Amino acid sequence: MFVPARHFLLILILFTLSAPVLGQTPPAVIGSRAEVTTWSDPLDALGTLRADESVTLSATVTDIVTEITFQDGEQVERDQLLVRLDDSEEQAQLRSAEAISDERRNALDRSTQLQARNLAARADVEDFQAQLRQAEADIQALQARLANYQIRAPFSGRVGFRNISEGTLVTPGLALVTLDKLDIMKLDFSVPESYLGRLSTGLSLSATTAAYPDDVFSGQITSIGTRIDPISRSVDLRAELENADGRLRPGMLMEVIVQQRVRQAVVLPEAALEPSGDQHYVMVIDQRDDAPRLERREVAIGERRYGDVEILEGVAEDELVVVHGLQLARDGLEVRLLGIVDDETGIRALLEANR
Incomplete structure (x- = not known):
């Protein structure tokens, strides 16, 4: 009996659609669970x-470098000595000032003892006290000047390259080393x-x-x-x-x-989305029966990030959706679930395990 071509094509389509009912193996899919996680735009x-903290250390006086105590790129501690300048003249002045201070202190002690026995005037004692304070102030001034000859780290950090050597004549403002x-x-x-x-x-x-x-x-x-x-x-x-x-x-x-x-948001892998015009759909795997079946749902999406997408409506937390095998997925179709992807198991591992 002759069958028209259009009737033959219709029969072929009906046979294809009814193939699963006739015993064809359900298509295999891989799923992923919707998770609620912290999300942001x-x-x-x-x-x-x-x-x-960052600083370029420099000298405040003109003199010669006598000692360098660091290496390029070294980690140094706060107040650690990095560079010493020649301070021999200032050290001599300090020793002289200390000797004058000792002399005036002894004179004050003698005058105080004599004044206690009414053998010296009170004014003499006060003069010696003033002279001693002056000598002590001179010592403090010299000690402050000596600090300028020692370049120390103002904070703990790492030094950069040094561009000076011992014997270099440095001047105020000359960069000696960086510290970060x-x-x-x-x-x-x-x-x-x-x-x-x-x-x-x-x-x-x-x-x-x-x-x-x-x-x-x-x-x-x-x-x-x-x-x-x-x-x-x-x-x-x-x-x-x-x-x-x-x-x-x-x-x-x-x-x-x-x-x-x-914010807290429901998140799915972008691979689960099926775009259609301005709409987006997912295939939800219904596992309430013995044989998993698919349900096609429209979803509203928010922001995308690193292969994930925010789901505003359509899917609830912990629901299972298809992320691999969508090309064969149809609404209401029975499927064979190969596995569920998570942080430790990816799609490739599940496919290799089910070869």
Whole structure:
């Protein structure tokens, strides 16, 4: 009997749609559970690192370097001696001042003893007291001047390259060595003024740098600028990053992501979404019966981040959705669940385990 081509095509389509009913193996899928996690709207910016404390040490007097006590890049402690200048002349003046002080102290003692026996005038004792105070003031002045011949670290940190040697004649203002406190880094960046209302101190952020592309550094905003730049219409912000291992260095360029509007949200992998025009759908795996079946649902999505998507409506916490095998998934179709992805098990591992 002759069958028209259009009837034959209709029969073929009906046979294909009824294949699962006729005993075909249900398609295999991999699922992922909807999780409620901390979520935020990312704000991207570029920033520059600065040391928590930074100074270029220089001399305040003109003299010759007699001692250098540090090596390039060495970690030094607060008040540690770094450079000593020739202070032999000032040391001699100090010894002379101390001798004069001792002499005047002895004169005062003798005068005090005589005055106690009414053998000296009270005015003489007062004169000797004034002379002793003058000698002690001279000693303090010389000690203060001697401090200028010793360059010490004002805080604990790491020194840079030294560009001087013993015997170098230094003058006031000549840079001797840099000192940076690197255990905490300051990250300066700017964002458009339109975001000012969403920002506050304490907001978390993450930062990456080309020097360590696989690492993410976390920190918090510590201060917000008091002025808006009238040209760029941006506001400056400063954050602090922990740098206990010392890998971050001043001057590094960093890509910054500020976490705004921190909230709890239902999150799914982006691979679970089926876009259709302006709508988005997911395939929910219904496990209430012995045979898992699919239910197609429309969802409202929020922000996307790192392969995940925020679900505003349509899926509840802990529901199971398809993230692999969507090309064969249909509403109401019975499926074979190969496994559920999580932080420790990915899609590749589940596929290899079910070969």
